[in-house]
Amino acid sequence: MNKEQALDRLLAAKNFRDICPDTVKKEFEIQLARRGDPSAAEKAARERLHAVTGAFMTPGEARAVGACLDEYLSGDESALTRALRLHASTRERLEWMDALFSRVLSFTGGPSRVFDAACGLNPLYLGHLGLKGVLGWDIHGGAVKLINDWARACGWDVRAECRDVILSAPDETFGLALAMKLLPVLETGCKGSALTFLKSLKARFILVTFPTRTLGGRNVGMERTYSDWFASEIAGHFEIAEVFTAGSELCYILKEA
């Protein structure tokens, strides 16, 4: 199989049809440069794409989020919780989500525009809170469509785009940018990309969070590992305005240094 055939196969694969095509190409090129062989690169890119996006929400879960919208529109607010439970990242956060956002929004003074980078389903919660000018980017086209469907039906000032935060950044300036549980995903793909991404954002405040437990719920010393790595990574570039823990999520509010 040559390079073009391997990439075409990857782009047409059922599991990846909904993923941002630029991301699929990027992951394939990275793996090809590492391995040389197109078939091996295709296999490795599949694994990486599953780990960075597919693993968080299955196609069946995405369909179920769509079904929750009708219940929410009929006045059943608990349908939002059921929808947020269908993406691994918001599922883990449900218990402390209100406390986390109430602290961040009061610290940052109720920002008028919010960028949610690699947002998953989090903008559904932001729309429900009544935040204005919310823009979410994610490489998962299914999540992006669901956010736009909910926002349109509920009349929220929220929109989402299928974009890769490594390949570009929004031109607009935001009161608050969210980078929740994202930096480890970026850094495992390419060393140094987390800091490059943070520096590409135009925002008064940036909320960065890290999981302190694995997807399976185990405590394997992640809090210490991430806090040590993060402090050295951002030194000289950003000032930490606030740090706190919410449930099993380590949270930083950054300002430019």
Ligand SMILES: C[S@@+](CC[C@H](N)C(=O)[O-])C[C@H]1O[C@@H](n2cnc3c(N)ncnc32)[C@H](O)[C@@H]1O
């Ligand atoms: C760990 S989840 C975090 C989701 C959300 N930030 C939250 O905490 O609820 C990672 C998300 O990042 C998305 N993602 C991974 N790499 C990305 C990239 N380079 N650009 C945009 N989104 C990305 C995945 O599709 C997935 O929804």
